[in-house]
Amino acid sequence: MDSATLLFFLLMISSLCLGQSVNNLFRLKCQPAVGVIGQTTNIICDMEAETVPIVNTVVITKIGETEPCFTFNRRDDLVIGDPRFQHKNVPSLQLENTMISDEGDYSYFIRTSHGKEDIRFTINVTAKYHEPVISSKQKELVSGGAADLYCNASGGYPAGTINWFDGSKTNWTKNAVLQITPGDDGLFTLSSKLNFKSFDPIWGDFQCIVLNSKYQEEGRSNSNLQIIGTLDNPRDPGNDSMMKNIVAATVVIGSLIVGLLIALLLKRRRFQQLRRTSAVPFLRDNEPEPVYSEEENALNEPFYKKAAEADQNIEV
Numbered sequence: 001m002d003s004a005t006l007l008f009f010l011l012m013i014s015s016l017c018l019g020q021s022v023n024n025l026f027r028l029k030c031q032p033a034v035g036v037i038g039q040t041t042n043i044i045c046d047m048e049a050e051t052v053p054i055v056n057t058v059v060i061t062k063i064g065e066t067e068p069c070f071t072f073n074r075r076d077d078l079v080i081g082d083p084r085f086q087h088k089n090v091p092s093l094q095l096e097n098t099m100i101s102d103e104g105d106y107s108y109f110i111r112t113s114h115g116k117e118d119i120r121f122t123i124n125v126t127a128k129y130h131e132p133v134i135s136s137k138q139k140e141l142v143s144g145g146a147a148d149l150y151c152n153a154s155g156g157y158p159a160g161t162i163n164w165f166d167g168s169k170t171n172w173t174k175n176a177v178l179q180i181t182p183g184d185d186g187l188f189t190l191s192s193k194l195n196f197k198s199f200d201p202i203w204g205d206f207q208c209i210v211l212n213s214k215y216q217e218e219g220r221s222n223s224n225l226q227i228i229g230t231l232d233n234p235r236d237p238g239n240d241s242m243m244k245n246i247v248a249a250t251v252v253i254g255s256l257i258v259g260l261l262i263a264l265l266l267k268r269r270r271f272q273q274l275r276r277t278s279a280v281p282f283l284r285d286n287e288p289e290p291v292y293s294e295e296e297n298a299l300n301e302p303f304y305k306k307a308a309e310a311d312q313n314i315e316v
């Protein structure tokens with residue numbers, strides 16, 4: 001191949017490329033649309049062009065279906081198809097009252113004053129799960145006994161998952177079995193079962209967390225389990241609290257008795273002291289009574305008298 005032929009080919013290729021870009025003076029682009037069930041979904045599209053083209057025709061068809069779901073023709077001012085589609089800001093569209101069945105890939109055909117384009121875009125649909133509810137198969141949970149905990153969350157889309165944690169934030173999810181059930185309305189119910197052969201109250205309050213399909217949290221719930229008795233004594237819920245009551249009563253009565261004894265003792269000591277202060281103010285209990293001279297006794301006589309009077313007034 002000589003250089004002349006090469007040049008010829010290059011010219012041909014470049015003219016082909018040029019021809020195509022002349023044919024299409026704009027580009028249509030649509031962002032992937034994510035809608036919420038029951039709400040309006042924005043399908044945001046725009047045209048990249050030097051000057052804004054005039055839209056003449058729009059035809060939207062869901063991939064896999066033969067009939068378009070939306071057709072707009074400017075010349076006849078004609079709109080056909082699903083009335084939930086709004087076209088106030090073409091090429092952007094709005095889809096009212098979004099449904100699960102709207103999810104999927106779509107073809108978007110557009111004809112404008114600057115040419116035509118046929119692109120694809122997707123609509124994804126979501127619905128938030130209701131608050132999860134924790135329940136247990138057993139009517140009464142027994143320490144050391146079997147336990148089947150359920151965490152159920154309904155009304156969500158797409159399918160999500162459930163994680164379990166105990167009171168000290170230990171991840172129990174690996175031990176759980178998740179069941180995903182679609183309802184008649186297409187929305188999912190998640191049911192996660194955490195099964196224990198021997199339940200230990202030391203684990204504390206269990207918590208389940210509902211995550212959507214993107215692993216974002218959508219809700220959580222605490223088990224607030226009531227654990228009744230032990231395996232040997234399952235039907236004796238009062239056992240523990242009764243014991244506590246007995247202990248409390250013993251403490252109260254005991255301290256009352258001790259208090260009374262101390263009061264009595266103090267009273268007795270005061271009388272004894274009163275009798276002795278006259279002679280030796282700081283006489284201890286088991287010290288022998290000191291011997292006093294006549295003069296000392298005479299000096300102390302008035303105090304003895306007083307003590308004796310006090311003794312007479314006491315009724316024991």
Ligand SMILES: *[C@@H]1O[C@H](CO)[C@@H](O)[C@H](O)[C@H]1NC(C)=O
Pocket residue numbers: 032034122123124
């Ligand atoms: C839309 O959903 C499909 C599956 O139905 C998924 O593959 C895709 O990643 C989703 N797109 C967005 C934007 O969420």
Ligand SMILES: *[C@@H]1O[C@H](CO)[C@@H](O)[C@H](O)[C@H]1NC(C)=O
Pocket residue numbers: 133134135150151152191
């Ligand atoms: C949760 O789901 C399980 C399994 O589907 C079911 O047995 C249980 O009754 C459900 N619990 C509640 C509170 O709905």
Ligand SMILES: *[C@@H]1O[C@H](CO)[C@@H](O)[C@H](O)[C@H]1NC(C)=O
Pocket residue numbers: 163171172173174
């Ligand atoms: C808990 O365990 C599950 C399953 O092993 C895992 O997918 C999840 O990321 C864990 N969560 C945390 C917070 O560690």
